[in-house]
Amino acid sequence: MVLKIHGNPRSTCTKRVAVVLLEKGVPFELITVSMDDAKTPEYKANLQPFGQVPVLEDEGYFLFESRAMGRYVALKYADQGTPGLIPIGGDLQETCNFEKAMAIEATQFLAAEQLISEAIIKPYKGETINPDEVARLTAQLEGKMQAYEQILSKTKYLAGDHLTLADLYHLPYAHAVTNVLKSDLLTSKPSVARWFHDISSRPSWLAVKDLVQSTA
Ligand SMILES: N[C@@H](CCC(=O)N[C@@H](CS)C(=O)NCC(=O)O)C(=O)O
Known part of the structure; x- marks a missing residue:
């Protein structure tokens, strides 16, 4: 089935x-x-x-x-x-580097989800944007992207030099920040921009970025 x-x-x-x-x-x-x-x-x-x-x-x-x-x-x-996408059978450090990258996406990158929620989802639902909150979350995400720049200037992807789920999991909100909010938060720093361009150019993402459709 x-x-x-x-x-x-x-x-x-x-x-x-x-x-x-x-x-x-x-x-x-x-x-x-x-x-x-x-x-x-x-x-x-x-x-x-x-x-x-x-x-x-x-x-x-x-x-x-x-x-x-x-x-x-x-x-x-x-x-x-x-x-x-999940390192299986690797050594302890590879496994924990993956878990670290997964945690970065789920916790540090939460600022992107909150920013989209405030600046895009609220007006979509007919609610009023709080500009102070948008400014606070933008500044917070900018700080997070400085840390991402440090990480991604040393490795190709977030967990190392291999694509994992942690990279893919960023795509929906990274795309929304860049293409819906029209912010340069993910494109103004060279290593973050290189990484974001890499993952967002994948055929898998291009197929679903606007609309998810059945493939069966
Ligand atoms: N942590 C959940 C979040 C799910 C979530 O927020 N889904 C949104 C759509 S992207 C939703 O159903 N929003 C309606 C609502 O929360 O009332 C997950 O990753 O599945």
Whole structure:
């Protein structure tokens, strides 16, 4: 049975999972869930208790949290598609460098998600932007990008010289900061710009950056 993603074609978290599915060459069916559908008691009881997308369904197994879903796909299909998205069987330092990069994306890069939430999602939902908050988050993300510049001036990717999930997981919000917010936060520093150009030029990302569609 084909793997299903309950998600939204334009949602950043759905794109995070879709890019991994494309890298691993795994066909999937997208079952579109509206934000209203995601708030129903049935959806929360059966699919996602927080009332959010996406959710992965594989042969009766359900998994939510986009980062966990990406890991599931990368591990289940370790032998096909892009290799090494999760370093398996490497030494302790390689494993921990990967976990460090994953933690950087999930915690340090949160500033990008919060900035998009304040500057883009709020007006989209008819809410008023707080300019002080936009300025604070922009300054915070600028500081984070200085650290990224230091890291990426030494290695090609965030966990070392090999592409991993940690790099791919940045794509939805890095793209939104650059292409929707039209900020140069990811393009004004040479090593960050080189890295962002590398990952955002991948065919997997180009296929989902605007809209996620079923591939099965
Ligand atoms: N940590 C969750 C976040 C999921 C999330 O925030 N999904 C958004 C779409 S990108 C959503 O459903 N937003 C509606 C809401 O939170 O009410 C994940 O990575 O899956």
